[in-house]
Amino acid sequence: MSTLISYAQNFEDIILWRALSRVEGGRYLDIGAQSPDVDSVSRLFYEHGWRGTHVEPTPQYADLLRQRRPEELVLQMAVGETTGILRFFEIVGTGLSTGDESIAEEHRTSGFKVNELRVPLVTLDTVLEQVGPGPVHWLKIDVEGAEKQVVDGWVHSETRPWVLVIESTRPLTAEQTHHQWEPAVLAKGYTFAYFDGLNRFYVSNAHPELLSALAIPPNVFDEFSLSSSSMFCAQVNVAYQQLEQHGQREVAEVRAQEGILREGLESQVLAAHAEREQLEARFKLAEEEAKRIEAEHAGVIKGMVQAHRQAISDFQHVVSVEALSLRAELSTKTEEAEAGRQAAHRWWLAHEALLRDLQQIQSSRSWQITRPLRALRRRLPSAALARTKRALRPLAVRVLRTVLATPGLKRVLKPLISRVPFLYKRLHALAAHEALFDKAQSNRAALQGREHDRTTLHMDKRAREVFADLKRARKEGGVA
Structure with a gap:
């Protein structure tokens, strides 16, 4: 801050600032600090970036200092010649609190409220040790008549603040009391610099350059203003209070x-509010209806989409199943066609073979020889043909029996007859039916034809029964 505002009771802050303003970020020690704002010597320095330590035994002001100066050290204790517990007298709502019982009684007699407390008591040596190393640029002692005890407790500490400010009058009087403690201060290496009517200023012999700045009282050249809490602004504050009261009446x-206007406006506002509520209710209903319709529409759209997807899925499934069925049917038909083609090919081959056989038969000599017989057979009635067969059968049997019994004749006739397969088969079947092969066993070796292949013999039921009896009899007789 560039503007100087004096908050101290007797302009102590202006005098100190004149001497120490060239110090950047200085430190101070305020014993008996009281309020952080009203009659405060340290506030001007705090606003200009200085920081320090406050000693204040009164709980009210100690708490207020912690709130307003959170980054500074606040020691809630009293300072005296020795350490211990002090009977402390709080003069409520003032800066007159003291450890001197006689002074407290004077204030009580004057009408002040006095509370007795028990507070810790330490020496100035202990406080200076708490401050820590580094210079202390000013030390203020304002303990309402106990200044001598504070100075007497400064024995061992080597710390020497640059400037001392010590209240040197009896509380609420102009009676000076510095003769009680000044010799001890001078003995510590200090020189008296200035008396402002309330406090005495001393400069350390290590900083004699500060003496000239402390030689004169505050004046117009210090270019400062008063705070609104200063006692020198009492008349201004009274006028301000009167003006404020007048203003309050006008405000009332x-x-x-x-x-009155508000009542009228309130009625209008209430009516407008009721109308607005009705409109809001209607809008809300319309909005809910729109949401409901939108939800229904969304549901319908969703259902249609789902139905469409399901229809597509079902159609795809049907197409897939039908395609699989058609593929299977096509495969079956293809296989059947292939099988039919192969069967047709086989029948065609059989047909070709039959045609070749037929051609061979028709071109054979036996076919030519038997042509008259076939012609005769076609011309004879079936009954006459049957009677002829029955009439010729005994003759044929006798001829076969003779041939089979005559090996030489069999060898001559068999090749000739085998050229006519039809005739050969009929004669062979007739011989088998009449069991002519069994009767001619002695000549069996001479017959070298298919008649000995029993798996290909053409026998009727009676012949098969006879053949089975013969086989059984041979087994029972032990014939291999």
């Missing part, structure tokens, strides 16, 4: 008029 009148 305005507020009364405002109340």
Whole structure:
């Protein structure tokens, strides 16, 4: 801050600032600090970036200092010649609290409220040790008559603040009391610099350059302003209070008029509010209806989409199943066609073979020889043909029996007859039916034809029964 505002009771802060303003970020020690704002010597320095330590035994002001100066050290204790517990007298609502019982009684007699407390008591040596290393640029002692005890407790510490400010009058009087403690201060290496009517200023012999700055009282050249809490602004504060009271009356009148207007406006506002609520209710209903319709529409669209997807899925499934069925049917038909083609090919081959056989038969000599017989057979009635067969059968049997019994004749006739397969088969079947092969066993070796292949013999039921009896009899007789 560039503007100087004095918050101290007797302009102590302006005098100190004149001497120490060239110090950047200085430190201070305020014993008996009281309020952080009203009659405060340290506030001007705090606003200009300085930081320090406050000693204040009164709980009210100690708490207020911690709130307003959170980054500074606040020691809630009293300072005296020795350490221990001090009977401390709080003069409520003032900066007159003291450890001197006689002074406290004077204040009580004057009408002040006095509370007795028990507070820790330490020496100035202990406080200076708490401050820590580094210079202390000013030390203020304002303990309402106990200044001598504070100075007497400064024995061992080598710390020497640059400037001392010590209250040197009896509380609420102009009676000076510095003769009680000044010799001890001078003995510690300090020189008296200035008396402002309330406090005495001393400069350390290590900083004699500060003496000239402390030689004169605050003046117009210090270019400072007063805080609103200063006692020198009492008349201004009274006028301000009167003006404020007048303003409050006017404000009350305005507020009364405002109340009347407000009542009318409130009725209008209530009506407008009721109309707005109706409109909001209708809008809400319309909005809910729109949401419901939108939800129904969305549901319908969703159902249609799902139905469409299901229809597509079902159609794809049907197409897939039908395609599989058609593929299977096509495969079956293809296989059947292939099988039919192969069967047709086989029948065609059989047909070709039959045609060849037929051609061979028709071109054979036996076919030519038997042509008259076939012609005769076609011309004879079936009954006459049957009677002829029955008449010729005994003759044929006798001829076969003779041939089979005559090996030489069999060898001559068999090749000739085998050239006519039809005739050969009929004669062979007739011989088998009449069991002519069994009767001619002695000549069996001479017959070298298919008649000995029993698996290909053409026998009727009676012949098969006879043949089975013969086989059984041979087994029972032990004939291999």
